[in-house]
Amino acid sequence: MLYLAAVLALYGCGDIEKAERTEAGQEAQAGAITPRAGTEKSETKTILFFGNSLTAGYGLEPDQAFPALIQERIDSLDLPYKVINAGVSGETTAGGKGRIDWLLKQPVDVFVLELGANDGLRGIKTEETYSNLKAIIEKVRSKNPEVEILLAGMQIPPSMGQQYTQDFRDVYTRLAEEEQVGLIPFLLEGVAGNRELNQGDGIHPTVEGQKILADNVWAILEPVILEDTPVASS
Secondary structure, three states, X not given: OOOOHHHHHHHHHOHHHHHHHHHHOOOOOOEEEOOOXXXXXXXXXXXXXXXXXHHXXXXXXXXXXXXXXXXXXXXXXXXXXXXXXXXXXXXXXXXXXXXXXXXXXXXXXXXXXXXXXXXXXXXXXXXXXXXHHHHHHHHHHHHOOOOEEEEEOOOOOHHHOHHHHHHHHHHHHHXXXXXXXXXEOOXXXXXXXXXXXXXXXXXXXXXXHHXXXXXXXXXXXXXXXXXXXXXXXX
């Protein structure tokens, strides 16, 4: 899946990132998404979505971002999970590595890691991105040994150079294999490069685009949480 050339230009000028940082604030804000009334259970588990503006739902209402749409699906199935959206616009993997400790003060049962796009579009060395993502995974596991981890794969425009583009994509498949975590092949599958599914900046998904992101995540997340949910006795 290829991005439009305009996407790279927008990121390269830095204007989008500055706007994101202004909106998000300088401190990480993790928002718990309230489950539907009647779904709270004494043993409710936590799904933490840790990412950048894609997770935060930049430009949209909080309930339109894909983590909130995942909560809706969980509620419809009456599953004992609470979603926390810990997306911060403009976040890099280095920023995420520094931020994660604060979030791990609470127990996490499922951790969805969505970072790296800002690294790639800045041309940060792929080994640095790999190292930061790996460190985040290790920190999460250290605090929550039984945690289930999903990694959201990302791709960047070929205009960064074919070798860098391939190396960047390989960061995610390599980590998934080495760390034995679930892989969402490409979070923006079906959305990247589609003008109708992105906001005016050509980067951030619209409401309809976020629904597709939720589909991409749910395809990998659903089996994980269903397998880990006890079957209610009749």
